[in-house]
Amino acid sequence: MTIEDIEREIVDEFDLFESWLEKYEYLIELGKDLPLIESSEQTDENLIAGCQSRVWLHAKLAEGLLVFTANSDAIITKGIISLLIRVLSNQNAADVLGAELKFINEIGLTEHLSPTRSNGLVSMVKQMKNYAYTFSNTK
C-alpha cells in the first residue's frame, strides 16, 4: 500500500470513534503492538532529543525499503509512533521524504497532541525523515 492509502485507512479507523476516550484507548492499544527496537539498538545515539518521554528510533534498509523500529517509556507516545511506523515503514526513502502526513490532522491528533516538545511528535517525524534522507543519499 502507498503511504496515502495507509493514511486513509487510519483516518477511517479513527472516524469510528465518538469520544477522545476511545481514541486514546485505541492509541494505548497500538502502543502495545509497536514494532520494538532491538534492545542492542536502544542506545543514547538512537534517542530522539526534544521529547518529554524518551523515544528510541532505529531504521534500516531491507530490500530497498525503509524499516523502522522504536520504543518509548510512555505508552501514548508508543501509540503515536506506532501509527507513524505503520505509515512510513516498508516504504522507499523518497516516498518517506515526500510524505505530507495529513492524517495527523485528520484524526485530530494535532488538536489533542500539539506538536510541542512535550510529546515530540514533530521530533519523531523529523527524525524519520532524516533517516530517509540519509538512506536516499547512500544508495
Added chain:
Amino acid sequence: MEVTQIRTDFPLLSRKVHGKPLVYLDNGATTQKPQIVIDAITDYYTEYNSNIHRGVHHLSQLATEKYEGARKTIQQFIGAQFSHEIIFSPGTTSSINLVASSWGRANVSADDEVLISAMEHHSNIVPWQMLCEEKGAKLKVIPMNDNGELIMEQFESLLSSKTKIVAINHISNTLGTINPIEEIIAMAHDKGSLVLIDGAQSIAHMPIDVVSLNADFYVFSGHKLFGPTGVGILYGKEAILNEMPPYQGGGDMIKSVSFEKTTYNELPHKFEAGTPNIVGGIGLGKAIEYINEIGFDFIIEQESQLKNAATNMLESIEGVKIIGQAKQKASVISFTINGFHPLDVGTILDQLGISIRTGHHCTQPIMDFYNIPGTIRASFAFYNTLEDIEKLRAGILTAKTMLS
C-alpha cells in the same frame, strides 16, 4: 471570605477545556489574572499609553506616576526600605542573570566559590555556572536528603571565606520544600558571603519582609503573583546595588553621555536601560493591591488546607509516591505513579480538563537525585477548591484504568 466568590474575580477559571470545566492546578508555572489586573492593562493602552521618565506632556507624566506608584506598592509589599531598591526586570531569570553578571563579574574571582543547592531551578544554576566558568571560580552544591530537605550541616561545612554568594530558592518549584532561609542568610553572613533568594515560588504564598530576612537580593516574577508576564523584580540592598556596575547600557540608565565618557543614573534607573515593560509594572502593582485585599492570613490557611487534602488524597491511591516530603512544605506537590509515565498521566488529565504539569520542571538534577524521568506536579493557589482535588483524584483513577 468565600472561595466561590473569589473565583469570580478570575475570568479564565470559568472556561472549559476539551469541553470540561477547567481544573487549574499549574499555579507553580503561572497564576491566573484577576479582572482588575486585566482592566489595568486595558486602561493603560486605552487611556494613557505613553513613554515614561522623559515626557513633559500629560500622558507621559500620568504613565510615570502609575509606574513609579507600582514600584512603591512592591516596595511596601516586600518590606524594602527604599523604593529605589526595587529594580524592574523581565522576570526572575533576568533578575538572577543581572546579579550574576553585574555583581558577579565585579566580585567573584578565580578560586572564589558560589554556593547553590541541589534543588535549584535551572535559572538559578546556569547563570552561576556561566559566571564560574568565566572567572575560574567554583560552583558548590548544598546537598539534600531523601525527603528533599537541605542538609544544613553540609551547608555549614561548605561555607568558607571563599564563599562569595549563596544563591538559593525560598521554595522549591518541584519539591515544595520551604527552605530555612533566615538561618541560611545568617550563616552565610557570618562567613562574609552575600545571599540571593529566588522567591519565584514563595512570593504569592507567604508574606515576605526583606529587611527582617536580611536578604541581600530577593528576586521574583510578576506572572506567578497574579500579574502579567514579562515583568519581575530584583530587590537588592541599596549599598550593594550602588556598588554594582551597570548591567545593560542604553537610555534611561544614564546621567550624561558624550563620546568620551558616560556617567550613570542613580538607582533604580541605573539597572533599567531602555523603555521598560510599563504596562507590566503597572499590572503587577495592581495584582499586589489585589493580594493585599485578600490577605495572606486567608491565602495561607486556604493553601494549607488544599495541601493537606491533596496529600491525603494522593497517599490513598495505590502506587502513588509523593516526591518531596519536607516537614516545611508549600502547596506544591510532585508525585509519580508506579508503572505509569508522567506524560501519559498528564495527557489523560488534560483531556479531562485538568491542567497539571509533567516533566522535570527545569530541575533535572532533582530528577537525577531520585532517579526518575519526571514527576506529575499539582501546584495550588488560594482560588483552588477541595472539588478540584476530588476531580484530580477521579482523573488519576481514570488515567490508571486507561493506561493499564
